[in-house]
Amino acid sequence: MNTLIDSFYAAVGLIAAGESRLAGIVLLSLRVSLSAVGIAALFGLPLGALLAVGRFPGRQVLLVVIDGFMGLPSVVVGLLVYLLLSRAGPLGPLGILFTPAAMIVAQTILITPLIAALARQIVADAWAEYHEQLRSLGAGPWRASLTLLWDTRFSLFTALLAGFGRAAAEVGAVMIVGGNIDGVTRVMTTTIALETSKGDLPLALALGLVLIALIMAVNIAAHLTRHWAIRRYG
Amino acid sequence: MMNGERKVFPLELADVCFASGGQRIIENVSLAIDGGVRTVILGANGAGKSVLMRLMHGLLTPTSGEIRWCGRSERAAAQAMVFQRPIMLRTTVIGNVAYGLKLAGVGKEERLARAAAALDRVGLAHIAKRPARVLSGGEQQRVALARAWALEPLVLFLDEPTASIDPGGAQKVERIIGKIAAGGCKIVMTTHNLGQARRLADEIIFLHRGRVAEYSPASVFFAGPRSPEAVSFMKGELP
Numbered sequence: 001m002n003t004l005i006d007s008f009y010a011a012v013g014l015i016a017a018g019e020s021r022l023a024g025i026v027l028l029s030l031r032v033s034l035s036a037v038g039i040a041a042l043f044g045l046p047l048g049a050l051l052a053v054g055r056f057p058g059r060q061v062l063l064v065v066i067d068g069f070m071g072l073p074s075v076v077v078g079l080l081v082y083l084l085l086s087r088a089g090p091l092g093p094l095g096i097l098f099t100p101a102a103m104i105v106a107q108t109i110l111i112t113p114l115i116a117a118l119a120r121q122i123v124a125d126a127w128a129e130y131h132e133q134l135r136s137l138g139a140g141p142w143r144a145s146l147t148l149l150w151d152t153r154f155s156l157f158t159a160l161l162a163g164f165g166r167a168a169a170e171v172g173a174v175m176i177v178g179g180n181i182d183g184v185t186r187v188m189t190t191t192i193a194l195e196t197s198k199g200d201l202p203l204a205l206a207l208g209l210v211l212i213a214l215i216m217a218v219n220i221a222a223h224l225t226r227h228w229a230i231r232r233y234g
Numbered sequence: 235m236m237n238g239e240r241k242v243f244p245l246e247l248a249d250v251c252f253a254s255g256g257q258r259i260i261e262n263v264s265l266a267i268d269g270g271v272r273t274v275i276l277g278a279n280g281a282g283k284s285v286l287m288r289l290m291h292g293l294l295t296p297t298s299g300e301i302r303w304c305g306r307s308e309r310a311a312a313q314a315m316v317f318q319r320p321i322m323l324r325t326t327v328i329g330n331v332a333y334g335l336k337l338a339g340v341g342k343e344e345r346l347a348r349a350a351a352a353l354d355r356v357g358l359a360h361i362a363k364r365p366a367r368v369l370s371g372g373e374q375q376r377v378a379l380a381r382a383w384a385l386e387p388l389v390l391f392l393d394e395p396t397a398s399i400d401p402g403g404a405q406k407v408e409r410i411i412g413k414i415a416a417g418g419c420k421i422v423m424t425t426h427n428l429g430q431a432r433r434l435a436d437e438i439i440f441l442h443r444g445r446v447a448e449y450s451p452a453s454v455f456f457a458g459p460r461s462p463e464a465v466s467f468m469k470g471e472l473p
Contacts, residue, residue, distance in 0.1 A: 133321035233324040234367025
C-alpha cells in the first residue's frame with residue numbers, strides 16, 4: 001500500500017516538475033497520434049460519406065469489412081505493418097521501421113476504419129434528412145457528399161476525437177513497429193508497459209495520469225463541441 | 235420573368251403508376267397541366283398527393299407510364315420544390331438561400347445579391363446573418379421559399395407548405411406563394427386544407443386512393459364537385 005502512495009506522490013512530483021523525459025514522451029505521443037488522426041481523417045471522412053451517399057457494387061462488402069476492422073486488435077495491425085515495413089517486406093526500402101513514421105502508419109491503419117464507420121453513420125443520418133432537398137436543387141452524389149460533410153462538421157469532429165482517443169490509448173501497434181526505443185519511439189503507453197515491468201512505478205504512474213487526463217480532456221472537448229454547435233447552429 | 239425561350243408546358247402525365255414495396259400508391263394517372271394557373275392537388279392524407287408531386291418533380295421515377303415536359307421526356311431544369319418540413323443547412327439564412335444558386339452555377343457575387351433580394355421579398359432580410367436552424371418553423375419555411383424563389387423557377391412545387399407551422403406563419407407563407415405566382419411562376423401545391431385550396435387554387439386536381447377523381451377549375455369544383463369522393467371529402471372537412 002505504501003509503495004502505491006509513495007509512487008503516486010513521486011508521479012505527481014514528476015508531472016509538477018515538468019520533467020524533460022516525461023515531457024518528451026508525452027509530446028511524441030501527441031505528435032504520433034495527432035498525425036495519425038489527420039491522415040485517417042483524409043481517408044476516413046470521404047470514405048464514410050461515399051458509403052453513406054453512394055450506391056455501388058461492393059458497397060455492402062465494404063461496410064462489413066470496415067465494421068469488422070473497427071475492432072481490429074492493435075497488436076495484429078502492428079504485426080501487419082511490421083511485415084510490410086521490415087527489411088524483407090514490400091515497403092522495406094523506405095527504412096522507416098522503428099521510427100515515429102512507422103508508428104503513425106500503424107495508428108492510421110488502426111483508426112481509419114473507426115473514423116470511416118462513424119462518419120458513415122453521421123453522414124447517412126443527415127442524408128436521410130436532406131436527400132430530397134439536395135436532389136431537388138440538383139446536387140449529384142459528389143456535391144451532396146461535400147455538402148453533408150460540411151454540414152455535419154461538428155459531429156465529425158467528435159468522431160475524430162474518438163479516433164484520437166483510440167490511437168493515444170493503444171499500445172500493441174506502436175510497441176511492435178516503433179520498438180520502444182528510448183528517446184526515439186517511446187510513447188506514453190509503451191513506457192507505462194516497460195517501466196511497470198522494470199519496477200519504476202512513479203514514471204509509469206505519472207504517464208498513466210497524464211494519459212487519463214488527456215482522454216478526459218478529449219471527451220470533455222467532444223461534449224462541449226456538441227453542446228456549443230447545437231446552441232449555435234441547431 | 236423572361237422565360238420566352240424556355241418553354242416547359244404543358245406538363246403531361248401519361249398513364250403514370252407508382253408502386254413501392256408491393257403497395258400501389260399512384261394508379262393510372264393521366265393529366266395535362268398548363269402554365270399560368272395555380273394548380274392545387276387536393277385529397278385526404280394518404281391519397282398519394284406527395285408521391286404524385288415527387289413524380290412530377292422527378293424525385294421519384296414512375297413504375298410505368300411517362301412524364302413529359304412540353305412533349306420532351308427529360309426533366310425540365312427550371313423547377314424548384316419546397317417541402318413540408320423545411321430543410322436548413324447548418325449555416326446562415328443567406329447561406330442557405332445562396333446554396334441553391336451555387337448548385338445552379340451562379341457566380342459568388344451574383345448569388346449573394348440574388349439571395350439578399352429573395353430574403354427581402356420574403357421579409358427576412360433583417361435576419362440574413364442568423365444561423366438558419368435556430369429559426370422558428372414558419373421562418374424556416376420562408377427561407378425555403380426564398381431559396382426556391384431566388385432560382386427564378388418556371389415551376390414551383392409546394393408539398394403541404396403550411397402543414398407543420400402555426401397559423402400566423404401559414405398566412406405569411408400563403409402571401410409569399412401568391413407573390414411568387416403573380417411573378418409568372420407556375421404553382422403546383424398539395425394540401426389537405428380546404429380553406430387554403432379555396433384561397434390559392436385556380437384549378438383543383440382531386441386525388442383519391444392514388445387516382446385522379448376530378449380535375450376542374452377551382453370555381454367549378456367549389457361550386458359543386460362532380461365526383462362522389464370529392465363530395466364526401468368536402469362534407470368531412472367542412473365544419
